Amino acid sequence: MRKLTYFIACSLDGFIGDPSGDGSAMVAFVDEAYLDFLKSEYPETLPTHGRRQLGCDDLENKRFDTVIQGRGSYDLALEEGITSPYAHMREYVASRTLTESPDPNVEIIGDDLVARVRELKAEDGGLDIYLCGGSQIAGELLDEIDELVIKSYPIVYGTGMPMFGSGLAITEFTLDGVRTFGNGAVVRTYSRKR
Numbered sequence: 001m002r003k004l005t006y007f008i009a010c011s012l013d014g015f016i017g018d019p020s021g022d023g024s025a026m027v028a029f030v031d032e033a034y035l036d037f038l039k040s041e042y043p044e045t046l047p048t049h050g051r052r053q054l055g056c057d058d059l060e061n062k063r064f065d066t067v068i069q070g071r072g073s074y075d076l077a078l079e080e081g082i083t084s085p086y087a088h089m090r091e092y093v094a095s096r097t098l099t100e101s102p103d104p105n106v107e108i109i110g111d112d113l114v115a116r117v118r119e120l121k122a123e124d125g126g127l128d129i130y131l132c133g134g135s136q137i138a139g140e141l142l143d144e145i146d147e148l149v150i151k152s153y154p155i156v157y158g159t160g161m162p163m164f165g166s167g168l169a170i171t172e173f174t175l176d177g178v179r180t181f182g183n184g185a186v187v188r189t190y191s192r193k194r
Helices: 024-030 032-042 050-054 071-079 113-122 133-142
Strands: 004-010 015-017 064-070 090-094 106-109 129-134 147-152 173-180 186-192
Touching: 004 015, 004 113, 064 071, 064 113, 064 133, 071 113, 071 129, 090 113, 113 129, 113 133, 129 133
Parallel strands: 004 129, 004 147, 064 090, 064 129, 090 106
Antiparallel strands: 147 186, 173 186
16 A cells, blocks of 8 residues: 655744745755755656756655645746656646646546545555645645654744645644754654544
8 A cells, every 4th residue: 555645844833834835935945965865855746847946856756656736836837838847747637617738648537536545555565655745635635644744934924825725624643753954944743643
């Protein structure tokens, strides 16, 4: 069984971006040491165009071979003219409004996201599944998330888009590891307590 991992950046107060979802304030904390960590541990989480710019497009996927993201996250790439932001993986976009994919590498999941994720998790072999964002699909998929990798940056938004856009759903996870960086970032890894 493959795992679904919510690998997400957030502020100290648990927001993945401002009220519109813009998390660009966190980019300032991606220094050389932190980027080296991402390239060595989670290279596939770097978008394809970013990997090319950084000269690390040849890095093999280590943890994930499939990515799922929401329409809002996908729209950020589309605004830049990028139709396949994670071309080095199988790409899925959860959207009830985007009916046709602008790229043959991107499959749109319009209905029953949970059922489709369960199918992906049940596939034999392969690496795990990267839940890239957004808040609403993370809330919808909370019961399917097996692992959290939370990259916390030393900033406070005060208000914004929460990590999970859902109602009250108390869910317990077990802390597996913590990694700290000189830039103030902390990466915490949790596994779902079942």
